[in-house]
Amino acid sequence: MTKLNSKIPDGPLAEKWTKFKATTRLVNPANKKKLEIIVVGTGLAGASAASALGELGYNVKNFCYQDTPRRAHSVAAQGGINAAKNYKNDGDSVYRLFYDMVKGGDYRSREANVYRTAEVSNDVIDHYTALGVPFARDYGGNLDNRSFGGVQVSRTFYAKGQTGQQCLLGAYSSLNRQISKGKVTMYSRREMLELVIIDGKARGIITRNLVSGEIERHSAHAVVLATGGYGTIYYLSTLAVNSNPSAAWKAHKKGALFANPSFVQIHPTSIPQLNDYQAKLTLMSESLRNDGRIWVPKTKGDKRHPNEIPEEDRDYYLERRYPAFGNLVPRDVASRAAKERCDAGYGVSETGLAVNLDFRDAINKQGKKAIENKYGNLFEMYETITGTSPYEEPMRIYPAGHYTMGGLWVDYELMTTIPGLYAIGESNFSDHGANRLGASSLMQTSGDGYFILPYTIGNYLADDIRTPIIPTDTKEFDDAEKEVKDRLEKLISIKGKQTVTSFHRRLGKIMWNHAGMSRNEQGLKEALQMVKELKEEFWNDVMIPGELEELNQELEKAGRVADYFDVARLMITDALNRTESCGAHFREESQTEDGEAKRDDANFMYVAAWEYTGENKEYKLHKEALIYENIEVKVRSYK
């Protein structure tokens, strides 16, 4: 049986990380040169880890399925990256950032990890600045900040609406430097399809070369997954279309526990679905809520043009319900409020599944130029996609699947329950509890990769300094490779009638309707059955044209969707188990009279870490109790 040991160092919260760093075992420089590390992923987590480990002297093999590391999904992050710099002198501190994250996560994250992320946040900003990341500056030449949802200070650093791109290109540049030094070997257009475990330790991966179709073996002393989240389970989401859970899922099936899978963030401000062929939803950054006001008409079915609806006929429902935070309530609260209004029949647009995000007042007050400076590229993007200008009329927005707080369970050292297998960035579960606050993923992914993992991995590798290069001509690699080949063979020989995408769409719909913004027991149970049936249909009727030994995008997608059926089952299992509402997880059975989420701390103040026990077998639940010693657990209120 797998036991959970979160390995949190003892001592006061603020001293844990310092103490860990001071006392952890180290690998000396001569030995680092003899050790190999696989890093899967080149997003902010993967690129930062690969380059930091390379700088330390390890030999790193870095993988991504895109044609170049610079296109990892992190590139699409828009709004910003948090740090506790307190440059605005508005009372920010490491403790306050920690506090906001734990509260924002609705008291379902691990104190020690969150505090550490807050602690290294300032180093992350320093490092990116040194790497030449062009964050926004003020006229004095200093870095500018803005505020993001769910907090009352301005701690978000940004580069217009493309902060993720700029940070990722910074991380990519540090990666390139290590590639040029021969410390990192880059493997692009490679997809990890299996994890190799030798004597209980993660020692390698099996990949498919996506150009030639060749199945390849790679070994290392440790394996790091930085493979992102599983938000594309809804098919339509704000994620890149190729984002997928498969790497983490393979690790899960090989023994890594998966934590809080049902904690999925639905982002309140995305461009609503425009047609049935749509492949993805485009996010409009949360930063827009700093100046935009969200409203719907006070009367149902008011068909007037939004500009013609006078003030007294508008319902600024967030300002009405949450006077303290107004339009800046956290994402889960804003999303649910939008859904509530639309379900009640007040939604705008032809579908009724949209609300207005209006900049009229901000433009009148600050001038068009000021608004353009802050959001110019987002407004342009909105206009390109919808054909209407947010300078002239309100944006229309609706919630969309966006981020997964759940992920592989990791201990304080970011190691999964498989020795030598680490999970960093969005692929782990650790920092955001049941709801992530804006601009804190870029912070966490970069902190994990640049400042945390490079320390903690030494503690494990210190035992491996006498282990020679791991050979790949062993039974374990043979077996793993055979598993991969058999599965691909099976998939391609189904030769049914329906496309992979049609299955993904149907799965997405089931999950959106039953395991999306709001969930109940009956719906979840129905979804479980529907997913099971859809999975069977898939394995009997999916059509994958082409060959195994060639570039075959349908085959790539099929492998990922096949895993998604299993992820869906686990998500639903977790959502059924957690009969409380917390953060993004809203169980209709557990709400207050005015429709707010009602937590059940007595029974659910734990991390649900699930153990895979075999195909269609019952999942085993492990609980990690959450203990709050440095923060008073309260009802989360933004009123």
Add this chain to the structure above:
Amino acid sequence: MKVKLKIWRQKNAVSKGKFVTYDFDGASPEMSFLEMLDALNTTLIQKGDNPVAFDSDCREGICGACGMYINGYPNGPVKGITTCHLSMRYFKDGQTIVVEPWRAKAFPVVKDLIVDRMAFDKIQTAGGFISTNVGSAPDAHAIPVNKSKADDAFDSSICIGCGTCVAACKNASAMLFVSAKVSQYALFPQGKIEAKERVKAMIQTMDELGFGNCTNTGACEAQCPKNISIINIARLNREYFSAKIN
């Protein structure tokens, strides 16, 4: 809406490609161009044919993965956007649309509309970075940067590495791409220390990889989906000559 699609089909890097024509009536003006190709692919797959291979990921104009020649223009007839942002509302019912991959010696075709842009990575690896180790950075406010310089650096930094500039240029030159990166770093105090080595190494690698020379036609700037300016090329030339002289 109906369209006649003439699409470049090529099985792999070594086989010879050709145009194949598809009469497709499943398009609609609300679709993006890539969604239209998705829809075409659905019909091809259902017939057991191989779908048209093309790269895309973010589908919101920021990752740089998509990119193809459409009716003689990189990313199609609308300026300042990536292929994934191109909407079918810009095409007429019954129109013929010719779709090809980027054509450049340094970007060999991998399959159908997919090309190999690894040459861009190699240029970046040659010097597209500031050498600073994790943990050695001073406080972010230790070095103030003039706002207008920082804004200029930002304007240069938004390149998405899609390859449009190379594809648009009759010489298949990568000067706009290289100059954007060189400019971003040259404008920052942090980037000045290695400026000379950087520009020399990146230019040398660019030349070795088979990109053509810049003859100042400006096609790159005109087609760049991110509107990156050729002022960057002028800045690159200045940086390069001063690096050569000293």
